[in-house]
Each structure stands twice: as C-alpha cells, then as structure tokens.
Amino acid sequence: MTAERAPLGDDLIAELSGLLGDRLSLSAAVREQHGRDESYHHPQPPDAVAFVESTDEVVAVVKACAARRVPVIPFGTGTSLEGHVAAVRGGVCIDVTRMDKVLAVNAEDLDVVVQPGVTRKALNEHLRDTGLFFPVDPGANASLGGMVATRASGTNAVRYGTMADVVLSLEVVVADGRVIRTARRARKSAAGYDLTHLFVGSEGTLGVVTEITLKVFGIPEAILAAVVSFPDLDGAVNAVIETIQLGVPIARIELLDEVQMDACNRYSGLDYPVQPTLFLEFHGSEAGVKEQVATVEALCEGHGGGHFQWSTRPEDRTKLWQARHDAAYAAMGLQPGTKPMATDVCVPISRLAECILETKKDIVASGLIAPIVGHVGDGNFHLVLLVDPDDPDDIARAHALNDRMVMRALAMEGTCTGEHGVGLGKMDFLTAEHGEALGLMRAIKRALDPDDIMNPGKIVRV
Ligand SMILES: Cc1cc2nc3c(=O)[nH]c(=O)nc-3n(C[C@H](O)[C@H](O)[C@H](O)COP(=O)(O)OP(=O)(O)OC[C@H]3O[C@@H](n4cnc5c(N)ncnc54)[C@H](O)[C@@H]3O)c2cc1C
Numbered sequence: 285m286t287a288e289r290a291p292l293g294d295d296l297i298a299e300l301s302g303l304l305g306d307r308l309s310l311s312a313a314v315r316e317q318h319g320r321d322e323s324y325h326h327p328q329p330p331d332a333v334a335f336v337e338s339t340d341e342v343v344a345v346v347k348a349c350a351a352r353r354v355p356v357i358p359f360g361t362g363t364s365l366e367g368h369v370a371a372v373r374g375g376v377c378i379d380v381t382r383m384d385k386v387l388a389v390n391a392e393d394l395d396v397v398v399q400p401g402v403t404r405k406a407l408n409e410h411l412r413d414t415g416l417f418f419p420v421d422p423g424a425n426a427s428l429g430g431m432v433a434t435r436a437s438g439t440n441a442v443r444y445g446t447m448a449d450v451v452l453s454l455e456v457v458v459a460d461g462r463v464i465r466t467a468r469r470a471r472k473s474a475a476g477y478d479l480t481h482l483f484v485g486s487e488g489t490l491g492v493v494t495e496i497t498l499k500v501f502g503i504p505e506a507i508l509a510a511v512v513s514f515p516d517l518d519g520a521v522n523a524v525i526e527t528i529q530l531g532v533p534i535a536r537i538e539l540l541d542e543v544q545m546d547a548c549n550r551y552s553g554l555d556y557p558v559q560p561t562l563f564l565e566f567h568g569s570e571a572g573v574k575e576q577v578a579t580v581e582a583l584c585e586g587h588g589g590g591h592f593q594w595s596t597r598p599e600d601r602t603k604l605w606q607a608r609h610d611a612a613y614a615a616m617g618l619q620p621g622t623k624p625m626a627t628d629v630c631v632p633i634s635r636l637a638e639c640i641l642e643t644k645k646d647i648v649a650s651g652l653i654a655p656i657v658g659h660v661g662d663g664n665f666h667l668v669l670l671v672d673p674d675d676p677d678d679i680a681r682a683h684a685l686n687d688r689m690v691m692r693a694l695a696m697e698g699t700c701t702g703e704h705g706v707g708l709g710k711m712d713f714l715t716a717e718h719g720e721a722l723g724l725m726r727a728i729k730r731a732l733d734p735d736d737i738m739n740p741g742k743i744v745r746v
Pocket residue numbers: 321322357358359360361362363364365368369380400421422423424426427428429430431432433434435436437438439487488489491492493494609612613703704739
C-alpha cells in the first residue's frame with residue numbers, strides 16, 4: 285500500500301536535531317532498516333529515525349510531530365510479520381531500543397517494571413539469579429514494547445498466557461504528547477475503563493509505550509521436555525486436543541508437520557523422524573510432572589505417538605526450544621531466495637484438527653512450500669508460505685491460500701490472527717471478523733488520535 289507522503293519540514297528536522305543531536309538519523313540505510321520487518325512486505329522507510337533515551341524525549345518528539353501532523357511510528361526490534369513498521373505515509377520512526385533498563389524487580393509481588401526496549405531474553409537474563417522468569421516467548425528476541433504492541437504470545441502461552449494476560453500496567457505517550465499510566469501495580473482493579481488492554485495490541489496506533497509493568501513467575505521445581513512423532517497429522521493434533529480437554533496443565537505443546545521437521549533437522553543439526561511431531565514441556569512439582577507425563581504419554585500412544593525422547597538437562601532443553609524458535613528461519617532454508625509470508629490463525633480447540641487438516645489439503649493443492657507449525661495448545665497455528673517477493677504469481681497464490689485459511693478459521697469462530705497482529709497484512713479481514721465492532725475501533729482511534737499520526741494506515745482505516 286502506498287499513500288500520500290510529504291517530506292519532513294526543515295523546521296521539524298532542526299527541532300529534533302536540537303533535541304537528539306546525532307541520535308536523529310536521516311541516513312538512507314538506517315531509514316531502510318526501520319521501514320522493514322522480517323516478512324515479505326515491501327519496506328517503506330520513514331523520513332527520519334529518532335533514537336530516544338527517555339519518556340521525556342518521546343514526549344518531545346511526539347509533540348513536535350503532532351504540531352505538524354507528521355506521522356510517528358514506534359519501533360522495537362522490527363521482528364513483526366505483517367508490515368507493522370512500514371511508514372506508509374513517511375514520518376518519524378521512534379526507535380526505543382536505547383530505553384533498555386529493567387527499572388524494578390518486585391520479587392515479593394512477582395512483577396517487574398521495564399522500559400520498552402528491554403528484550404524478552406534480556407529480561408530473563410536479568411532475572412537469572414532471582415528464581416523468577418518471564419514466560420512470553422515469540423520466536424524472535426523481540427522488545428517488550430513491541431510485544432505489548434502486538435499482543436504477542438509464544439510457546440508458553442498455553443500455561444502462562446499471552447501479553448494480554450501478563451501486562452499489569454503501562455505508561456504511554458499518547459498522540460498529543462500527554463503521558464498517561466493505565467493502571468497501578470495491583471494484581472486486579474475494577475477502577476474504570478480497562479486502558480491497559482486497549483493499548484495491548486494497539487500496534488503503535490494509539491501511543492508510544494514507554495514503561496511496562498509485567499507479571500513474572502517462579503521457576504518450577506521440575507521441568508521436563510520431550511519430543512514425540514506421529515504417523516499422521518490427525519493423530520498429533522487429536523492428542524493435543526485431548527490433552528487440553530482433560531485439563532492437563534501442560535507448559536508447552538507445539539506441533540511441527542513433517543515439512544517443518546525436515547527443515548528443522550537440516551537447519552538445527554537434529555535427526556528427528558521426518559513426521560508430524562509434538563514438542564512438549566511439563567512444569568510443576570516432581571510428583572505433578574510425573575502425573576502429567578503419564579497422562580500425556582497415554583494420550584499420545586492412543587493416537588499412534590511413538591517413543592518419547594526426553595530432554596532433562598537445561599542445555600538439552602535450550603537446544604530443543606531454540607530449534608523450535610528457529611523454525612521460521614529453518615523453513616526459509618527450504619527454498620533459498622524466498623521470504624516468509626508467515627501467517628497465523630487461531631480457532632477454538634475442538635475445531636483445530638479439522639482446520640489444520642483442511643489447510644494441509646489446500647497447501648498440497650496450491651503447489652507452494654508451506655510448513656505448518658503451531659502453538660496448538662491454544663488452537664493457534666502458522667503457515668510459513670515461502671514466496672519470492674518479486675514474483676507477483678507467487679504472491680497471488682500465497683494470498684489466495686492465506687485468504688482461504690483465514691476465512692476457514694473465521695467460519696469456525698476463530699480469529700484471523702492469534703498472535704502476529706494486523707499490521708498491513710490482516711486489515712482486510714477485520715470487517716469479516718468484527719462487523720459493527722470495527723466501527724467502534726475506528727471511533728476509538730479517531731478520539732485518541734484525531735489527526736491520525738500514530739502509525740497511520742494500520743489496523744483500522746480512518
Ligand atoms: C522468527 C520469528 C518468530 C516469531 N514468533 C512469534 C511468536 O511465536 N509469537 C508472536 O506473537 N510473534 C512472533 N513473531 C513476531 C514478532 O516477534 C512479534 O510481533 C513481536 O512482538 C514484535 O516485537 P518487536 O520489538 O520486534 O516490534 P516491532 O516489529 O519493532 O514493532 C511491532 C509493532 O509494535 C509497535 N511498537 C513497537 N514498539 C512500541 C512501543 N514501545 N510502543 C508502541 N508501539 C510499539 C510498532 O509500531 C509496530 O506496529 C515472530 C517473528 C519472527 C521473526
């Protein structure tokens with residue numbers, strides 16, 4: 285999508301340079317890097333990139349842009365997948381990576397306060413000696429601000445929830461430069477509209493997140509990870525459905541189809557059978573984990589699941605989950621020169637097998653290479669459609685496959701995106717998903733950002 289772009293005025297550049305010095309970049313390479321994410325979407329660079337170091341600087345940049353109706357695009361680590369950071373109308377990108385401090389660890393309350401540029405891995409590194417951990421783990425080492433903004437999740441969400449569940453409070457600089465705090469540090473509150481959850485998933489379209497209070501969790505006494513292969517996809521998915529329906533408090537239950545397993549074996553130097561496979565992890569007390577394992581082993585066996593391969597040592601578990609997190613990069617290796625159209629849908633768990641199996645038939649008919657991988661315990665799965673971004677036929681076939689997958693998920697009362705978010709890529713599905721409610725979302729956007737300067741052209745068209 286291209287839209288009207290006006291060059292930045294000299295007065296704005298002078299004001300921002302006066303504020304930030306050489307932390308305001310107009311370099312083509314830096315702008316290019318900030319207009320792209322990790323997907324097939326064509327990069328659309330901003331006109332300038334502001335490397336901010338404090339909330340006050342964010343306020344000053346937003347106010348300067350607001351006064352001239354210049355777009356502002358917040359930027360974390362640029363790992364989003366739906367064209368989220370593309371500067372469709374140009375403007376100033378606010379890069380928050382230098383706001384990377386953990387401000388407080390309140391161990392007794394099981395929460396932390398962080399700046400938005402802290403990445404999920406940096407937070408866990410910081411927490412290493414406290415006995416606590418932060419569970420939300422998108423495959424990329426994303427910034428926590430970006431994860432708030434995309435309402436991210438990952439492999440642990442089935443047990444610990446998504447960003448929607450772990451954010452307690454946010455500090456946000458809104459479109460006119462005001463700084464607001466959405467809630468206090470209390471675990472629950474019934475005091476007024478839930479602004480925290482309005483900003484979680486707002487993709488930079490309502491404000492810039494400058495501080496985040498997050499729940500953290502105690503590292504469980506016992507952790508066991510395993511891999512189990514199945515003769516067919518049907519068996520693997522049904523084993524997952526029964527595990528969830530029985531209420532087993534499993535920490536991770538991830539599906540990789542045979543195409544993805546082949547890719548992971550090659551990319552990560554593994555030698556698992558090239559079959560539909562589940563990666564599992566159990567958390568709890570020693571006795572609790574034993575009980576969970578016995579139940580899940582029996583369920584898997586009932587669906588033809590073979591021998592469990594266990595990883596008990598932390599380093600083996602890290603290797604296993606790194607391979608899972610690298611699945612998208614592994615998939616790209618199947619057809620060098622392509623870019624991933626990584627798309628995700630999420631359906632109620634009882635419809636998961638049907639949705640995945642119909643999608644698999646569709647992939648075969650399309651002739652595209654598109655491994656299936658998913659956080660299936662949540663009813664969420666991804667296709668990594670490998671496309672040549674410069675080949676319109678490839679893109680058209682991939683879009684057609686994606687459209688059918690999304691419409692299938694919606695027909696099953698699911699959603700067009702379980703975790704990647706809307707960006708540019710999923711905007712056209714929101715009417716089908718939300719109907720009248722989309723009008724209300726548009727009204728909220730207009731009320732909070734009347735000049736449409738905050739990451740314009742994303743989520744809702746105004
Ligand atoms: C290999 C790979 C695997 C992935 N796996 C998963 C997965 O399992 N689950 C999942 O949910 N996602 C996954 N993703 C997608 C991606 O990691 C997430 O969307 C992540 O949350 C983006 O964070 P970021 O810091 O890179 O944000 P960016 O890409 O920089 O920005 C994303 C959006 O957030 C906005 N934003 C960024 N920072 C702020 C801020 N401080 N205030 C307001 N708005 C802001 C931006 O304007 C943009 O709209 C994966 C991506 C890759 C490349």
